[in-house]
Structures are given as C-alpha cells and as structure tokens.
Amino acid sequence: MFQVRIHGRGGQGVVAAAEILSVAAFVEGRHAQAFPSFGSERMGAPVVSFCRIDDRPIRTHEPVMEPDALIVQDVTLIHQVDLFAGLPSDAYVLVNTSRSFDELGLGEFARRFHRDHLLTCPATELALEHLGRPLPNAALLGGFAALTGRISLDAIDTAVRQRFTGAVGEDNVAAVRAAYRYVTLEEDEMVDASTD
Amino acid sequence: MLRQIEGSRAVAETVALCRPEVVCAYPISPQTHIIEAIGAMVKSGALTPCEFINVESEFAAMSVSIGASATGARSYTATASQGLLFMIEAVYNAAGLGLPIVMTLANRAIGAPINIWNDHSDAMAVRDSGWIQLFAETNQEAADLHVQAFRLAEELSLPVMVCMDGFILTHAVERVELPDQAEVDAFLPSYEPRQVLDPDDPVSIGAMVGPEAFEEVRYLAHLRQLDALERIPTLAAAFDEAFGRQSGGLLHPYRTEGAETIVVALGSVLGTIKDAVDARRDAGERVGVVGITAFRPFPREAVRGALSGTHRVVVVEKAFSIGYGGVLSTDVAMATHDSDCTLRTVVGGLGGRPITRDSLEEVLAAAARDELDPLTFLDLEIEIVQRERGRMTSTRRSGPSAENILRDLGTVASRIG
Numbered sequence: 001m002f003q004v005r006i007h008g009r010g011g012q013g014v015v016a017a018a019e020i021l022s023v024a025a026f027v028e029g030r031h032a033q034a035f036p037s038f039g040s041e042r043m044g045a046p047v048v049s050f051c052r053i054d055d056r057p058i059r060t061h062e063p064v065m066e067p068d069a070l071i072v073q074d075v076t077l078i079h080q081v082d083l084f085a086g087l088p089s090d091a092y093v094l095v096n097t098s099r100s101f102d103e104l105g106l107g108e109f110a111r112r113f114h115r116d117h118l119l120t121c122p123a124t125e126l127a128l129e130h131l132g133r134p135l136p137n138a139a140l141l142g143g144f145a146a147l148t149g150r151i152s153l154d155a156i157d158t159a160v161r162q163r164f165t166g167a168v169g170e171d172n173v174a175a176v177r178a179a180y181r182y183v184t185l186e187e188d189e190m191v192d193a194s195t196d
Numbered sequence: 197m198l199r200q201i202e203g204s205r206a207v208a209e210t211v212a213l214c215r216p217e218v219v220c221a222y223p224i225s226p227q228t229h230i231i232e233a234i235g236a237m238v239k240s241g242a243l244t245p246c247e248f249i250n251v252e253s254e255f256a257a258m259s260v261s262i263g264a265s266a267t268g269a270r271s272y273t274a275t276a277s278q279g280l281l282f283m284i285e286a287v288y289n290a291a292g293l294g295l296p297i298v299m300t301l302a303n304r305a306i307g308a309p310i311n312i313w314n315d316h317s318d319a320m321a322v323r324d325s326g327w328i329q330l331f332a333e334t335n336q337e338a339a340d341l342h343v344q345a346f347r348l349a350e351e352l353s354l355p356v357m358v359c360m361d362g363f364i365l366t367h368a369v370e371r372v373e374l375p376d377q378a379e380v381d382a383f384l385p386s387y388e389p390r391q392v393l394d395p396d397d398p399v400s401i402g403a404m405v406g407p408e409a410f411e412e413v414r415y416l417a418h419l420r421q422l423d424a425l426e427r428i429p430t431l432a433a434a435f436d437e438a439f440g441r442q443s444g445g446l447l448h449p450y451r452t453e454g455a456e457t458i459v460v461a462l463g464s465v466l467g468t469i470k471d472a473v474d475a476r477r478d479a480g481e482r483v484g485v486v487g488i489t490a491f492r493p494f495p496r497e498a499v500r501g502a503l504s505g506t507h508r509v510v511v512v513e514k515a516f517s518i519g520y521g522g523v524l525s526t527d528v529a530m531a532t533h534d535s536d537c538t539l540r541t542v543v544g545g546l547g548g549r550p551i552t553r554d555s556l557e558e559v560l561a562a563a564a565r566d567e568l569d570p571l572t573f574l575d576l577e578i579e580i581v582q583r584e585r586g587r588m589t590s591t592r593r594s595g596p597s598a599e600n601i602l603r604d605l606g607t608v609a610s611r612i613g
Binding site: 018019022023025026031032033034035036057058059060061062063065 | 200202334361363364365367368369370371464465467468470471550551552553
C-alpha cells in the first residue's frame with residue numbers, strides 16, 4: 001500500500017488532485033481510494049486530501065496517518081498547518097514553490113529525509129504558463145510521477161484528460177509533462193552532484 | 197462497467213438506472229452530491245421520464261415522496277442527520293401507509309453539538325419507524341443495495357432506507373462496478389402498486405384507526421417486516437445470479453470459523469475491522485467478524501447462527517443510547533440470550549472520530565484477555581470529560597459544556613481540514 005497526502009487551499013483542486021491520482025492508478029489496473037479531509041471546504045481554507053494505492057482491494061476506511069508521500073500545493077501553509085505530521089524519514093515530499101527548502105527555512109528539516117525524496121517544483125508558474133491559471137494540482141501530479149516512480153506519466157495524462165475534456169485537458173497535460181520534465185532534470189542534477 | 201468513481205456519484209447513477217419517476221429531496225451534507233448528480237441527470241434529460249421536485253425542507257421532501265408514491269410513481273429521496281429528524285413524522289407515515297419509497301441515508305451525527313461528520317445516530321433514531329434499513333459496507337454494496345432496495349420495497353410495499361456512511365463512503369473515490377440499463381431493467385420489474393390514488397378508481401389512503409384495529413395494523417406491519425427477512429437473502433441471491441457479485445443479504449460473516457471472539461458491526465468500519473481481524477489471525481488469535489447488512493428487520497436467527505459456538509461477542513457501534521449503552525448490541529444480546537457467550541459493547545466513531553485499525557486491534561487483544569469492559573468508549577479522552585465535570589461541580593454557572601471543552605482543547609471552533 002502506498003499512501004499520499006495532499007495539502008492545499010480550497011479552490012486549488014486539492015480534492016480533485018487525489019481523485020485524479022486514484023483514477024491514474026485505476027487506469028494502471030490497480031486499486032485506489034481517494035478521499036478528502038471531511039469538513040466544510042471553502043475557498044482559501046486549508047484542505048487536505050488523501051489517496052491510497054495498492055495491488056489488492058483496499059478495505060480500510062481509517063484516515064491516512066503515516067503517508068508515504070506528501071504533496072504541498074500551497075507553500076504558505078507551512079506556518080499554518082502541521083504539514084509534515086506522521087511522515088516517516090523515507091517519505092517523498094513535493095512542494096509547490098520556486099524556492100529551495102533552504103530558502104523556505106526548511107533546510108534543517110529536509111536533511112532528516114532521504115535527499116532524493118524531497119523536491120520543490122514551481123507548479124504554479126508551470127500552470128500559469130500552460131493553463132493561464134494558477135492551478136498547480138495537475139502539474140504536481142506530473143512531478144509526483146517523476147519523483148516517486150509510483151505511477152506512470154501516461155496514466156496521469158489519461159486521468160487528467162478524463163477529468164478535464166478538450167483544450168483544458170490538453171493544457172493540463174502540458175503542465176503535467178512540464179512538471180515531470182522539471183522534476184526529472186532536478187533528480188538528474190542531484191545524481192550528478194552526488195557522483196561529482 | 198468498472199469505474200473509479202465517487203460513492204455519491206455511483207449511487208446517483210445506479211438510482212437513475214432504477215428509473216425513478218419522482219425524486220424529491222432537500223440538500224444536506226453529506227448527502228448533497230447524490231442529489232446534485234440526480235438533479236443534473238433529470239435536467240439534462242439523461243434520466244427521463246422523471247420529475248425532480250425542489251422543496252423547501254426535508255419534511256416537504258418526504259411528504260412529496262409519499263404523495264408521489266401514492267399515485268403509483270417510483271419515488272426516491274435522500275437525506276442525513278437533522279434532515280431525517282426534520283422529516284421524521286412523514287418517515288413514520290411512509291412506513292405506516294406501506295409506500296415503497298427508497299431513501300438513501302448518508303449517515304451523519306445528530307446535534308447538539310452540531311456536527312456534520314459520520315456516525316449512525318440518525319439511522320438509529322428511526323429504527324422503530326417501520327422502514328427496512330440496509331447498511332452498506334462499501335460503495336459497491338451501496339450502489340448494489342439500491343437496485344435491490346427498489347425491488348424489495350415494491351414487492352413488499354414497504355419503504356427501504358439504504359444507509360451509507362457519510363463522507364467515509366459518500367465522498368470516497370473507489371472502484372465500483374456499475375450495472376448497465378438492460379441488466380437493471382431485467383432485475384427490476386416496473387412498479388405495480390398495491391394501492392394507488394387513481395381518479396378513475398378512487399380510494400382513500402390514510403384512514404384514522406382507533407383502538408379497535410390499531411394493534412392489528414401495527415402487527416401486520418411487523419409481519420411484513422418479517423417477510424422481508426425471507427425476501428432479502430432471496431433477492432441477494434438473485435442479484436448475485438444476475439450481476440455476478442455478492443451484495444446485500446442479511447449479514448456477512450468473515451473468518452468466523454472456529455472463532456473464539458467475533459466482532460459485530462454495521463457499515464464501512466467493517467473494512468477496517470477485517471484488516472484488524474486478519475492481523476490478529478496472523479498472530480494466532482481466533483477472531484472473526486459478522487457484518488450486519490439488514491438492521492431492520494433484525495435477522496435474529498441468522499445472527500444467532502453466525503455467533504453460535506463463539507465465546508465472546510464484541511459489538512462495535514457508531515451510536516449509543518444515552519443513559520443506557522449500545523443499540524445494536526441490545527439487539528445482538530436478544531439474539532444470543534440463550535448462548536453462554538459474553539457480550540461487550542464498544543462505542544466509537546462518534547461525530548466522525550476515526551476508528552483506527554490500531555485501536556480495533558487493542559480492543560481485540562483486551563477481549564482475548566477477558567479484560568474488555570462491558571461498555572467501552574473507544575479512544576475516549578476521559579481527562580477532558582473530568583475537567584468539565586470538575587467545573588460543573590465547583591461552579592454553578594459553569595457555562596456551555598461543548599464550548600468549555602473546545603476551549604480546553606485550545607480550539608475556537610471545531611477544526612476543519
């Protein structure tokens with residue numbers, strides 16, 4: 001079982017991101033369960049969603065308490081919500097920002113995790129470029145696919161196209177692919193840096 | 197067709213396949229997505245012929261459903277929590293009049309304190325209303341139960357409530373195999389009303405019945421619920437035959453063979469319980485679980501059979517009778533009264549508090565050591581309660597308890613997100 005927690009704000013597509021990820025897993029023939037933090041969602045308020053992926057039917061309905069991966073759609077939540085609660089040291093973390101962990105004041109924190117499991121990705125900028133709107137959710141799923149290798153880019157593309165039809169779908173797929181490339185390059189640089 | 201789909205959406209699409217002719221509902225969390233989706237299908241013409249009637253309250257929603265059903269229309273509605281309580285007089289009337297309305301109950305706690313999250317207090321509040329109450333364990337079962345519910349309701353001329361856990365199921369996106377129209381049409385014949393308001397053949401429905409016959413009318417209602425005990429397994433078998441999967445029935449036993457301890461529960465928590473049971477079985481403990489699908493009518497004989505031979509029964513329930521204890525466990529106790537097993541009640545999941553596998557495993561371990569109290573409140577923070585009790589003892593004007601407790605927790609209002 002692989003468990004993902006997504007943090008963001010109401011209106012950023014936090015719930016949609018978990019759903020799209022679950023559809024991508026479903027497209028791959030796997031079992032998946034996506035659900036939001038249950039409450040009265042409203043624009044701008046902190047929102048959390050979850051996605052479980054497994055090769056077997058998922059029976060549990062308990063909350064995800066120790067996620068294997070974390071996606072942070074809105075970096076301003078860092079000082080408002082306990083974003084990293086329950087994260088094991090080998091968890092994957094993908095943060096939507098154009099800044100580095102050090103610049104965010106999270107350098108010390110980041111060093112507690114596997115170095116190649118933590119990345120930042122400027123998903124809002126990529127979304128603005130490809131969609132013309134600051135909606136980072138789909139792009140981050142592309143970054144997530146590259147970072148974790150737990151889901152294929154093709155499956156994310158298919159799931160995004162199922163969610164958004166027509167031009168909006170294609171624009172989102174472009175953002176997904178841009179984030180995938182960005183994260184892949186970042187990882188390559190990290191590998192190069194460690195072999196130098 | 198196998199889909200990755202939200203529970204509410206799966207239910208809405210399945211209800212639409214059942215060709216309801218009148219849908220009348222008032223939105224309330226966590227039922228809203230179901231009604232929105234059906235409303236959209238009526239508006240787009242995807243569900244036709246069907247009239248979606250907007251009303252000003254749940255009382256009106258059930259009243260319109262009664263009127264529609266009495267004219268011979270297949271009628272559907274959905275609600276939750278306070279919405280169910282607001283319509284409760286009409287809920288009793290629908291059953292008393294023998295009108296086969298199908299209603300989804302997206303289970304949610306009842307205030308005060310106001311709480312939008314899941315538990316089973318709403319379903320328990322109407323358990324004596326004469327409605328058949330079926331509880332879904334998964335979104336697959338929630339969808340499938342609606343197909344069975346329309347057939348059961350119309351065969352018996354009784355209303356059926358399909359209970360599915362609010363948010364936990366309604367808002368979860370999971371795999372659901374949705375039937376196609378031809379399959380549902382083959383399973384669900386068109387509605388032949390036993391009584392109908394027809395200007396060409398006038399009757400009156402809803403007579404005043406005095407002491408001379410009220411008990412007889414009520415006893416007849418009881419007998420017809422007992423008829424449902426026969427029909428529910430038959431329909432589940434027919435459903436299996438037609439659709440190739442097991443959904444519904446009276447109850448679902450899981451790993452109960454040779455079990456010394458059996459957990460009994462309703463609804464989606466059964467999935468988490470099964471994971472806990474597997475873990476305890478792997479550790480060598482002989483434990484199993486019985487999920488009850490038909491809560492009303494209560495399958496006393498089937499429960500007795502499923503629990504026979506076990507030493508301990510642990511009923512895990514998301515509701516309780518304040519001042520007494522378990523509700524489901526009272527029914528289970530009646531079913532096992534002539535057995536020498538010990539019965540323990542665990543109340544948990546109230547107002548949306550998660551029931552975790554870890555906590556369930558602790559319950560099973562304590563049960564195995566015979567250290568489980570007769571009535572346990574799962575993960576209860578007793579210190580918080582004691583602090584407010586202390587305040588109530590020391591100060592006459594101690595103020596509103598819920599607000600005091602939230603203040604103790606450092607919360608201004610209930611935390612969301």
